[in-house]
Amino acid sequence: xxxxxxxxxxxFEVDSLRREGLIDPPDGPGTTPHDGSGRVExxxxxxxxxxxxxxxxxxxxxxxxxxxxxxxxxxxxxxxxKCKVQVLSGDVPVxxxxxxxxxxxxxxxxxxxxxxxxxxxxxxxxxxxxxxxPKAATLGVGRxxxxxxxxxxxxxxxxxxxxxxxxxxLQRVTDAIDDLExxxxxxxxxxxxxxxxxxxxxxxxxxxxEALIDVEPGDTTQRRFAVAFDLGTTTVVATLIDTATGTPAxxxxxxxxxxxxxxxxxxxxxxxxxxxxxxxxxxxxARETLVELTGNVLDEAGVAPEEVYEVxxxxxxxxxxxxxxxxxxxxxxxxxxxxxxxxxSLLASxxxxxxxxxxxxxxxxxxxxxxxxxxxxGMLATGMDRxxxxxxxxxxxTNCEIVLSDGDTIVSTAAPAGPAFEGGAIRCGMRAADGAIxxxxxxxxxxxxxxxxxxxxxxPQGLCGSGLVDVVSELVRAGLLDGSGRFVSDERAKETxxxxxxxxxxxxxxxxxxxxxxxxxxxxxxxxxxxxxDVRELQFAKGAIATGWxxxxxxxxxxxxxxxxxxLAGSFGSYLSPAAAVRIGLxxxxxxxxxxxAGNVAGEGxxxxxxxxxERAGALALLEEVAYVELSDRTDFNDRFVDLLAxxx
Numbered sequence: 001x002x003x004x005x006x007x008x009x010x011x012f013e014v015d016s017l018r019r020e021g022l023i024d025p026p027d028g029p030g031t032t033p034h035d036g037s038g039r040v041e042x043x044x045x046x047x048x049x050x051x052x053x054x055x056x057x058x059x060x061x062x063x064x065x066x067x068x069x070x071x072x073x074x075x076x077x078x079x080x081x082k083c084k085v086q087v088l089s090g091d092v093p094v095x096x097x098x099x100x101x102x103x104x105x106x107x108x109x110x111x112x113x114x115x116x117x118x119x120x121x122x123x124x125x126x127x128x129x130x131x132x133x134p135k136a137a138t139l140g141v142g143r144x145x146x147x148x149x150x151x152x153x154x155x156x157x158x159x160x161x162x163x164x165x166x167x168x169x170l171q172r173v174t175d176a177i178d179d180l181e182x183x184x185x186x187x188x189x190x191x192x193x194x195x196x197x198x199x200x201x202x203x204x205x206x207x208x209x210e211a212l213i214d215v216e217p218g219d220t221t222q223r224r225f226a227v228a229f230d231l232g233t234t235t236v237v238a239t240l241i242d243t244a245t246g247t248p249a250x251x252x253x254x255x256x257x258x259x260x261x262x263x264x265x266x267x268x269x270x271x272x273x274x275x276x277x278x279x280x281x282x283x284x285x286a287r288e289t290l291v292e293l294t295g296n297v298l299d300e301a302g303v304a305p306e307e308v309y310e311v312x313x314x315x316x317x318x319x320x321x322x323x324x325x326x327x328x329x330x331x332x333x334x335x336x337x338x339x340x341x342x343x344x345s346l347l348a349s350x351x352x353x354x355x356x357x358x359x360x361x362x363x364x365x366x367x368x369x370x371x372x373x374x375x376x377x378g379m380l381a382t383g384m385d386r387x388x389x390x391x392x393x394x395x396x397x398t399n400c401e402i403v404l405s406d407g408d409t410i411v412s413t414a415a416p417a418g419p420a421f422e423g424g425a426i427r428c429g430m431r432a433a434d435g436a437i438x439x440x441x442x443x444x445x446x447x448x449x450x451x452x453x454x455x456x457x458x459x460p461q462g463l464c465g466s467g468l469v470d471v472v473s474e475l476v477r478a479g480l481l482d483g484s485g486r487f488v489s490d491e492r493a494k495e496t497x498x499x500x501x502x503x504x505x506x507x508x509x510x511x512x513x514x515x516x517x518x519x520x521x522x523x524x525x526x527x528x529x530x531x532x533x534d535v536r537e538l539q540f541a542k543g544a545i546a547t548g549w550x551x552x553x554x555x556x557x558x559x560x561x562x563x564x565x566x567x568l569a570g571s572f573g574s575y576l577s578p579a580a581a582v583r584i585g586l587x588x589x590x591x592x593x594x595x596x597x598a599g600n601v602a603g604e605g606x607x608x609x610x611x612x613x614x615e616r617a618g619a620l621a622l623l624e625e626v627a628y629v630e631l632s633d634r635t636d637f638n639d640r641f642v643d644l645l646a647x648x649x
Contacts, residue, residue, distance in 0.1 A: 090123035228606035231315030238293035269332035287352030316372035370414035377605030435461030473580035
């Protein structure tokens with residue numbers, strides 16, 4: 001990727017987007033409008049972690065999404081002035097609040113407030129270690145929680161028993177912690193006599209909620225950890241949380257090991273229906289994924305398994321059922337019924353995890369068969385029930401979950417988008433890995449007419465989901481795809497976009513647009529290209545999603561123009577170009593600065609549940625506050641779907 005592309009869209013692109021109404025005017029000094037497209041690389045020191053984020057994302061958000069702790073108490077709004085970082089290389093303009101926070105020498109040395117430093121080019125950033133223990137943890141999109149975890153540790157020094165004081169060992173502990181109604185586990189009673197006497201009656205009581213799950217010799221109050229899991233169909237993310245400080249200690253991700261059974265929930269459900277051995281195998285693969293990720297984060301942070309006392313898991317209804325060994329067949333056939341919206345009290349061992357023997361497991365509740373715990377977790381993180389604005393939450397994927405709030409009422413639904421966004425059913429499609437084209441620009445001012453952003457800055461090998469949306473959006477903008485999604489004729493192409501008309505050709509009987517040739521003379525079939533069928537696959541996916549949010553808007557008596565914020569969630573949503581999404585009609589036509597790449601909000605909600613028992617209760621409350629709308633039960637769904645297949649004019 002060249003330097004010009006790294007630095008964001010050229011001026012003609014920004015001007016074009018302003019004319020289309022996709023960019024709001026600047027709102028003051030230090031504000032740099034951007035089109036929400038492109039990716040930049042950030043390198044964080046001293047961790048050495050390198051991440052790729054959409055252009056315009058703040059350094060604070062980029063760090064937060066990737067488990068890098070930056071001190072803050074205001075939630076990234078520029079008011080607490082605690083999120084101080086040093087930009088070692090790269091250019092970040094001085095914001096007016098930076099000038100109030102740093103001396104002239106510090107500004108010259110690159111010091112900035114992370115929440116106001118927006119990445120428009122590659123940056124290397126030094127993150128100072130936290131100098132104070134934060135009282136609150138900033139999580140999700142602009143959400144802040146008071147640190148009040150279910151895990152508590154109480155250090156007590158007890159008197160030894162005598163003939164005149166024959167209280168039981170347990171009574172001595174409970175008398176010393178008289179503000180809690182402690183309920184001991186059998187595990188505690190087995191350990192208590194030995195630990196008390198070996199530690200000279202100085203010990204730490206480990207409490208989860210009000211269950212006394214262990215006693216440990218000496219003072220171990222600063223060592224209490226939990227793990228938050230986002231159990232996705234494709235990708236699983238684990239974050240190790242230090243519940244004493246509310247900060248992430250380590251984060252790791254990997255592909256779900258269930259991939260051999262199919263890339264979406266329907267194929268995995270089908271596998272269990274066809275083969276009696278598939279369910280236990282899928283359960284074991286999900287658990288193997290969680291176990292490997294847990295080992296990774298524990299090793300990175302230098303934490304022992306027995307120091308983890310709680311885990312939280314957010315996943316869709318099918319993934320949750322599979323990891324627990326619950327038959328998912330009723331989820332895959334009408335009328336799409338869950339075994340239960342909520343789950344009983346679980347141990348981490350029920351998920352196959354070998355942590356503390358009595359470590360608890362919190363599994364997020366689900367709203368419906370296709371609006372699961374990951375979406376409830378995402379709603380918790382983004383505060384969908386706390387904001388009076390009209391907000392649209394879209395988790396873009398094979399199964400797309402949609403939530404709409406008008407500030408008083410919240411409705412949700414799910415739309416069958418299909419595998420296009422994961423690169424599935426696309427001729428040159430691939431996952432978002434090295435060699436995948438993720439950004440496409442088409443313009444006569446670019447040499448060759450086409451500029452490609454490739455993951456890993458290597459030879460293009462295929463097209464991932466964000467690249468697919470980008471190229472279709474650019475072809476629509478260039479006039480090479482008409483409103484119906486059909487490639488224009490060769491004659492029309494030469495008139496409309498002569499600088500790339502020669503890229504419009506055919507593979508067999510199918511018209512294609514060539515994005516990259518390995519060699520100048522390589523035939524189209526040996527190149528990376530977009531086919532007419534690929535365009536149709538994307539149209540079906542975006543048509544289903546657009547139908548979903550359109551019907552929800554109508555249910556609340558709203559129009560697309562009423563939407564004040566769109567939150568694009570999930571791994572794919574985080575890297576999707578907002579400008580491209582608007583152009584193809586995937587989201588309502590609103591200025592792109594109102595479209596937020598929300599990051600891994602399912603994982604953020606899981607972290608929040610571990611850091612605050614109040615937020616955990618809030619997740620359960622959402623079950624009563626959110627109404628689920630079943631699209632397959634709507635008689636007008638098919639007609640609306642057909643109407644919304646076309647690209648907006």
